[in-house]
Amino acid sequence: MVRTVNGDWLIRARDGRLGVYATRDEAVWCRAERRPGGGTWLPWRKVGGDQRLHPGLAVGHGADGYAHLVSWRPTKAKEAGLAHSTHFRVHLAALDWSAVGHPDRTGARTGIPAVAVDAEGRAHVFVGNRGNGVHALIQKERGGWNAWSGLTGSDVHEELAAVTGESGRVELYGTNPDGILRWLQEEAGAPPVPADPLPVRVEPGTLSALSTSKEHTTLFFADPEGMLYAWRPDTDPTPLLAAAGPGPAALLRCTLDGHDCTLLAQRSASGRVAFAACPTEQESAGLWWTESGPQLPVGTAVALAEDADGRIVAATVTPDGELRIARQKDEPGLALAAWQEV
Template sequence: MPSASPRLAAPRNGSAPTASTRPLGGPWLVTGYDGRLTAYVHAEDTILRWTQTTAGGSRWQGPESLSAKGITHLDVVHGQDRYVHFLGLRTRPRAGGLSHVDVMYATQYQTGRPMTPWHSLGNPFKEIEKAAEVGAPTGVVRSDGALYVCVPTGPGGVALRRENRKGAWVPWSVLDAAGATDGPAPAATSDALVQVLVPTRVSALHLRQLTPGRPMERGDEAQVVPVPGSVAPLETAAGRITYYLTDAAGGGVVALRPGSWPVPLGGAPADGRIAALRTELDGVDCTVLAVRGIAGTVTLGVCATEGEQSGVWWTDTAMRCQGDPSLARDGHGRVVVAALDTEGRPAVARQEDGQGLTLSDWRRI
């Protein structure tokens, strides 16, 4: 059973965010190839970055500012190569009150190093009216490093653009989905197959590859409606993805494995994204979930991996937060939870020695 402390240790330095740096998204917590953690927070025209000075240590450098001028709807994704990819939209006004919308991306190749300039992936539509209706991009990195980017489109569809094995971008394609609400959730398995869970008005539609690099095919359509933006995919067995989502009807967290019935897990999440992480606790393969609860605090859930029917142990950490928490394992293999406190500053709590998931006090970084 997880245990957590509500106390927030005093920060070493730093001040509350100003209006220009007020958080718009995040935090995202990423473990680099060298084992150091990096926390990212989206603010107006910038991405704020904090980096551990040593793997598993308690000291951080930052915040550093990475340019994101005009970027909205930021998403941060990474793969086995530990490269960090930033996705977003850039909108430029045109004559006649119309706007030109580009899907944008940039990459950070090493922990603490500069990121590349922003590059345009264009837009699935040439018609300016349709292009303006494209929604927030989401992405996933295949095991061979190829980046896949999905966007919801105005008519309720989903479009995809991806890299091939050589790193070249192939043209946009429209997936076989209709009635999509928002937030397609792409996932990649260890055998380089990509799949996407698409929230619709009446169900959750599963699209999948049968062969790496090939077009998506329609799979199961589960009779559960995800809250847009809540879905978190996690590979819970070789080649098998479990999707954790908030049920729009029941309000609780649900585990969904395509081809199986949805499993209600309880909890009381708010309307944000769920964070999911697989780790070993007391010698048992476990899944850790983190949500911002309806009370506005970070709530953790722990269960045996793919053993959700045996129960999920939920604990309210009493840490009040903005936005949605993030999970990662540090260079020593310990679970670390990151969240934005009520003043918009990132704070972390890390796994301590003891049975189950015992967390340290929260500390601003």
């Protein structure tokens, strides 16, 4: 399953408003809360001007609250290039799309990009290249971009997962026929370097990663039979439970009843949204799916965030742009109010 949006498409912006991103009609669209923590939302608006875009969007969200958006744009016949836009306030217009090039200089699209933002607010863009490797493009701290750089790796599948750890350094994960590949940033602003891979059976397109402590990022993935796992380096993967549905799980680190927890969400086989939670980095405590909300069409995206009041918010966007929100109630545990179309 290829993600239409790769990254956290539901974000809390610098002013506390929630914003969502979706792709349709050869464009990227955004909606935002009218006020932080409020129940009403502004209408959809097109992001970044009139630039025509190919399907597929990567979103990176920095600690400064800014969103970095990357997508492919058509250039000439059978060729494309990547374009970048920064969104400083989700209820205002984003910057126009700016061309940032191609990992092979020119050519057709080579994969869905992934974006992470480091502690200094620099966007790190990763995308497959024509040789089934991976290239990185990193912003300079004072504007502009460094040159494209190739990362070690071969036969890498299209879907990549990028994440920023609590250290502010960027990590990248991918898959190939031998298992899971990872690249870690040793120096701020530098391209990540390869780390020990994980030889494991993995279903491509199921990776999602979350910073779970100062020391660790936890990677979640499914095997070809649909069993969901959690993995941290220097440990064995921990089997969790059968995945509720295809693709990557949406992840959120949050506080439930005073405990540091990791929350997962997926569109289930029944079409409803399924939630599961466990103490952070204590997956062996066990977790199970609980379904919520109406049945949703195939291709519906699911995301998680916390609003300006610290309440957990779940969002779904259908392929035709229908947005639904469920917000945590003031009750013990993960009690969500009824889903509302907004």
